[in-house]
Amino acid sequence: MWPFSRLQRELTVAVFDIGSSSVGGILFQHHPNKLPKVLTSARFSTDFLPDLDFQKIQRSLHKTFERTIAALKRRMPKDWKRPDATIIIFSSPYYISQNKVIRFSKPKPFEITEKILEEIVVDEIESFKKKWETEHQPVEILEQEEMKINLNGYQIKKPIGKHALSAEISLHMSLGIKVIQDRLRECIAHSFGAMPLLFRSFPFVAFNTLKDIVDISRDLLVIDISGEITDLMKIKDGILEEVISFPFGENILVRRIASAFNFSLAESSVLLSQYIRDALHAGTKEKVRKIIEDASGKWCQFFKDAVKNSAEFSYLPSDLLFIGGKGALAIKDFATCAKEQPFTSRFLLPEAFKSRFIFRKGFSEDKDISLMISSLYADKLFLEKQPWQNL
Known part of the structure; x- marks a missing residue:
C-alpha cells in the first residue's frame, strides 16, 4: 500500500x-x-x-x-x-494498444453502476489479452481507461447513478510483454x-x-519519430482514438548519413544535429539536405501505407504535432504526404x-x-x- x-x-x-x-x-x-x-x-x-x-x-x-x-x-x-x-x-x-467503442442498450431505462462498467472493462481486457497472449509469450495490462462515456448519445463525465436507454464506452487498453x-x-x-x-x-x-499543454479540443495527429519507429497518435473529439506505427524512424536518417559520408553512427548523429542547427558549410548542408529529402519521401510512403491500412485513420486531422527528436525536426519540413489535404505542422520544443x-x-x-x-x-x-x- x-x-x-x-x-x-x-x-x-x-x-x-x-x-x-x-x-x-x-x-x-x-x-x-x-x-x-x-x-x-x-x-x-x-x-x-x-x-x-x-x-x-x-x-x-x-x-x-x-x-x-x-x-x-x-x-x-x-x-x-x-x-x-x-x-x-x-x-x-x-506495447500493444487497442481503442474500442463498446455499445449496449436495453428496452427500458437502466442505471449505470460501477459494477456494470467494471464487468464490461474486465471482459474486454480478457478478450484483448487472449488475442495477443501465447503460452511462450504472456502479456500484462499496462493501462486501461474509459476515455469517454455517452448516455443516450450525449457525453456524460460522471455517469455513475445516471439512467439511460443506451450507453457507449470508448475504452483504451495497452498490453506489455x-x-x-x-x-x-x-x-x-x-x-x-x-x-x-x-x-x-x-x-x-x-x-x-x-x-494540459496544447489545445486538443481540435482534432490532432501527434507524430512521434524516434529510434527505429514512428508512432501516429490520433486525437479526435478530445480522446485518444487510435495509435498505429510503422518501421521508419530517426535511425534510418542516421544510417543513410553514415553511408553517404562513411561516418560512424555517432558521428552521423552529430552531423544531423549540426544540420538542424544550421551549423554546416554550404556543400555539406546541401548533401545532408538531399539525404533527408529522399528519406522523407520514403517516410511519407510508409505514412500513406499505414494510414491506408487502418480503418480508424480514414479521416486524418489536418493539425500535426511532431514530438520526436532530431528525426522529427529534420523530416517535418519535407513531410508533405498528402497533396489533397493541406497540413499545419507544429513541433513540441523543450521551451x-x-x-x-x-x-x-x-x-x-x-x-x-x-x-x-x-x-x-x-x-x-x-x-x-x-x-x-x-x-
Missing part, C-alpha cells in the same frame, strides 16, 4: 522511457505545492541489431537499462539515497530496493500530458517545458522531450494518488 501521508513532503521519482533504440531515465522531486524539480537524467542507445532476434533485443535492453540506472545514481546529489517510486514507460515496439516487465522489476529491486512501480505505454502518457519544471542545473534547449512528457505525467499521478492505492 502506498504511504499517502508521505505525499505531503518531497518525494523522489524515477521515470524510465524504454524506446525502440534507447533507454532514457530521469529523477525528479515531486511536491504537492511546487513545480517538479529535475535532479538528473541520462539516455543511452541500445545495441544496433541487424536482425530482429527477440532474445538479443531483450539482452540489449536490459544491459542498457542497467547502464541508465547506474548513470542516474552516479549523477545524483551526495545526500540522495534512492527513489520513492518508479514509473517505466514503453514506446513501440514494447511480461518477461520484459519482470526483468525490469528485478533490475529496479536490485538497484533501489522494493518500492511502488508502475508500467505505462508512451501514447497514453503523451495524450494525458499533452492535453514548452521551461515553466513547468525547476531545473537543478538550469534549463537548456537540449532537454529530452520524451522524459519531460513522462515526468509531467508521473508528477500528476502523485497529485491524483489513485493509481498507487493497490501497490
